[in-house]
Amino acid sequence: MRYCGGQVDFCDIDPQTRLIDLDLLQDKLEKAPEGSYEGIIPVDFAGYPVQMEQLRKIADQYGLWIIEDACHAPGAWFYDSLGQKQYCGSSQYADLAIFSFHPVKHIACGEGGMITTNDPELYAKLKQLRTHGMIYQGNDALIENHGGWYMEMQDLGYNYRMPDILCALGISQLKRASQGIAKRQAIARRYDAAFKNTQVITRTPSDDINHAYHLYIIEVNNRKELYDALRESGIYVQVHYIPVHLMPYYKELGFGKGDYPVAEAYYERCLSIPMYPTLSEEEQTYVIDKVLYYSK
Numbered sequence: 001m002r003y004c005g006g007q008v009d010f011c012d013i014d015p016q017t018r019l020i021d022l023d024l025l026q027d028k029l030e031k032a033p034e035g036s037y038e039g040i041i042p043v044d045f046a047g048y049p050v051q052m053e054q055l056r057k058i059a060d061q062y063g064l065w066i067i068e069d070a071c072h073a074p075g076a077w078f079y080d081s082l083g084q085k086q087y088c089g090s091s092q093y094a095d096l097a098i099f100s101f102h103p104v105k106h107i108a109c110g111e112g113g114m115i116t117t118n119d120p121e122l123y124a125k126l127k128q129l130r131t132h133g134m135i136y137q138g139n140d141a142l143i144e145n146h147g148g149w150y151m152e153m154q155d156l157g158y159n160y161r162m163p164d165i166l167c168a169l170g171i172s173q174l175k176r177a178s179q180g181i182a183k184r185q186a187i188a189r190r191y192d193a194a195f196k197n198t199q200v201i202t203r204t205p206s207d208d209i210n211h212a213y214h215l216y217i218i219e220v221n222n223r224k225e226l227y228d229a230l231r232e233s234g235i236y237v238q239v240h241y242i243p244v245h246l247m248p249y250y251k252e253l254g255f256g257k258g259d260y261p262v263a264e265a266y267y268e269r270c271l272s273i274p275m276y277p278t279l280s281e282e283e284q285t286y287v288i289d290k291v292l293y294y295s296k
């Protein structure tokens with residue numbers, strides 16, 4: 001948004017799902033002067049699907065577009081009001097949805113990503129922008145046509161094409177995608193069971209959604225101590241994420257501590273513990289034992 005000259009605002013999260021809090025969002029939009037906002041970018045955080053049907057209703061009340069950040073959630077879904085499964089990034093409710101193929105993601109190509117849309121105009125525009133703003137033969141929008149070789153640069157675009165070799169890697173990974181999610185979910189159920197009724201807080205998702213488990217996040221009182229102890233034990237734990245509004249860049253723009261208290265409180269306690277399909281039962285047991293031993 002900032003690259004496009006837009007202003008950015010944030011909305012606090014729901015402490016249970018850690019997704020954008022739709023009640024707070026509605027409230028924020030209601031209180032804002034008309035025309036203050038143009039669009040919403042919800043994140044299917046950690047693999048938990050945002051209820052996009054509800055979000056679409058809110059967006060439509062205020063004439064906003066939606067770009068769904070589905071980078072964490074390929075394969076996740078929720079049920080819509082007709083009882084149909086709606087997959088993250090299907091763009092059924094969003095105008096555009098984005099995926100990342102960074103090595104840590106479900107489908108890893110090395111680098112790169114994907115945008116999905118059901119809007120033919122946006123699709124054509126995206127295809128044009130990814131290749132230097134050019135359009136080719138067969139496109140009715142060509143202003144001139146000198147012959148089979150002819151194409152036109154009609155806009156200032158980018159070189160945003162993914163290398164074919166990385167695409168081939170991604171396509172091959174698609175075959176294992178469902179299996180990978182099933183393994184992640186089995187790992188999550190084992191963590192859930194191990195931490196039940198302990199000092200380690202987990203957030204079991206509601207039964208009527210399918211969580212893609214890009215991340216498995218626990219919340220504890222002694223996060224820093226636990227982070228250090230687990231790293232020293234050879235366990236690669238991480239923190240997702242430092243609230244973006246507390247980054248120096250956004251502080252410069254006027255955001256600050258206290259603006260989004262739920263996200264800030266979550267940040268004080270969160271820790272992502274190993275979650276990937278090849279995590280063995282033995283390795284997971286080691287992680288569980290160490291987490292229980294060092295956490296408060």
Ligand SMILES: Cc1ncc(COP(=O)(O)O)c(C=O)c1O
Nearest residue numbers: 043069071072100101102112113
């Ligand atoms: C939720 C989310 N959105 C967007 C991105 C950016 O993806 P990329 O690094 O492929 O541009 C990431 C990367 O980690 C992410 O986690």
